[in-house]
Amino acid sequence: MTSPDRPPLTPPAAAAADLAVAQVQARLQALAAPLALTGRARPQTLALHEALGRVLAQDLISPLDVPPHDNAAMDGYAFDGQVLQDTPTDGRGWQWQVVGTALAGRPWTGTLQAGQALRIMTGAVMPAGADTVAPQELCSREGDTLRLPADAGLRPGAHRRLAGEDLAVGQCALPAGTRLGPAAVGLLASLGLASVEVLPALRVVLFSTGDELLEPGQPPRPGAIYDSNRYTLRALLARLGCEVLDLGQLADQPNVLEASLRQAAGQADVIITSGGVSQGDADHLRSVLQRMGQIDFWRVAMRPGRPLAVGLLPAPAPEAAARQALLFGLPGNPVAAMVSFLVFVRPTLLQLMGCSAPAELQPPVLRARSLNPIRKRPGRTEYPRAWLHAHPGRLPEVQVAAEQGSGLLSGMQAANALVLLPHDAGPVEAGDEVDVLLLDSLI
Incomplete structure (x- = not known):
């Protein structure tokens, strides 16, 4: 269903084409803007030791000089x-x-x-x-x-x-929209504040579907695999400070899926699942989502990751008119799910949380010299896993892992960086400079 006051997420003319990463990011930013907690959520007052990772609800004005004396x-x-x-x-x-x-x-x-x-x-x-x-x-x-x-x-x-050298009385110590890290918490303490007003934690429902999935701890069986995506995604959400409701594994049955999704839409700001969103998927998630809400299924010109479901699910009546949950259906392959989360979901969640710090929303990109050639064809953005080597006084060097399969989660665990190969770029020769994203800045 399409809300009469909200245009479709994907115009029909573009529906058949693979979307560039930049196009998807722009659409997500526009979709998330009216759903952000800023301006629609009542702030909470938390003790400083509870405020780590939360977003400041309003400008914080210094009540004193820091330091208070020369x-x-x-x-x-x-x-x-x-x-x-x-x-x-x-x-x-x-x-x-x-x-x-x-x-x-x-x-x-x-x-x-x-x-x-x-x-x-x-x-x-x-x-x-x-x-x-x-x-x-x-x-x-x-x-x-x-x-x-x-x-x-x-x-x-x-x-x-000098007195007031760090902060002067009446100066804005931290602007609204700041996500409170350790230094920010310490800064608040230096002002003598024992508590702070923050926006509420973003509520995220997480679940998996698929008859082939096993819960860790269950005995193996032929044709089955253990559900790693839900655990990876839950860990990523925890790092962001989200309040996660883990529904576990849902039976791949239309009535079960629809009931669970409606319940989730009434409880959460965001719903995240993985798998079941490709054109060739045989399960029921895709058809249930299409029937329930304003959902688009995009093919993204990127590697790893290509299928992506994004859209809005209305809350059950009587909340339906006032509340909608943003849904992300991520690819099923573990590395593709993780990279799609880092590239698309993470910045969108930060925007929904009310975070406005450019350094949070746009992590730094480093330049490094590639130690090995990298195969790449123009027409898609690629994020190969790699290891960055720092060298004081000269450009860092980066080595791309030999195996880049989107199901090889061990390679993601071993990497400390993703090389960012832009949409229009071609192959990279050994010694060429490339852009690099540090995983520590994304996780």
Whole structure:
């Protein structure tokens, strides 16, 4: 069924052609925009230790300066740095009288006079009358007399952190749409915040179909294979912080599939399955999806992965008018399912979660020199598994795995990168530069 106010996902003229990866990404971005949690979901208040991976619901304004006071960046001696502008006439450097000690959390309350210095520890408040810290390893001290050699190379203001240098009171510390990583959580803690308002976790239903599938732990039988896709996808969803409802393996029967899908559409923001979406599939998932919702079955010009089902399933009445779940039907081969998830599903889920950070939505692409030739024909985007070797001071090198079958999950486990071979590119010769995606930035 097609909503009267939403155009079909695939115009009829394009339905028979393989879609380029960039076309699919653009369509998914447009489809997800009105479904994003931003603006339609009530924020939740979570303790900082619970907020990792969640998306900030609104701009977070700093309630204080960070750091809250000028402080020492190193252990050493604080003094008025103006004296450093005058070259010592005796060639022996400068000297001061040490009049006290400042520790982190225990400020020295006096005011330094000309010719005086203060022993100071990292993080301690800079005393009045001082703006410079000489690291202790540059200094010599005899009793209360401190000496700094003329060739120390210090400038006024050295090794002093200014109040508000990291964040100033009233400044936007983190914009809405930030996905909270470890550094962001630490930043919130540095502001004295014990909790934060975030968008709710994205709810994802996950299931498998197919009479050939076995659950891990079951005894093997002829013609059967163990269901690895559901476990791979569930792990990927967990890394994104999604709330996953795993329906397990559904019987390949139309009435069971339809009932389960309707239930899922009422519970979830997203439904993900794998297999059963190719033209030649003999099971019932494809026909059930076509009957239930606005579902398109795309052939994507990519390798690994080609079939992809995308669309909307309405929630059961009485929610149907107000709620729809976005469905992804991924290829059945394990590597194809995983790569399709990383290329298409992951950025869409981040968009639905309300994440707006470009670095999250568009992971960095590196340049590397290929150690071996790579077969490639123009007209499709390819993502061969590879191993990236870093070399300080020169371009990294990447070696593509010899076996690239879309059912060889062991090769995906052994890789640390995917080489990105663009749609119009041809074969790669050994020594050519290629684009590389680090798997750590995607998983």
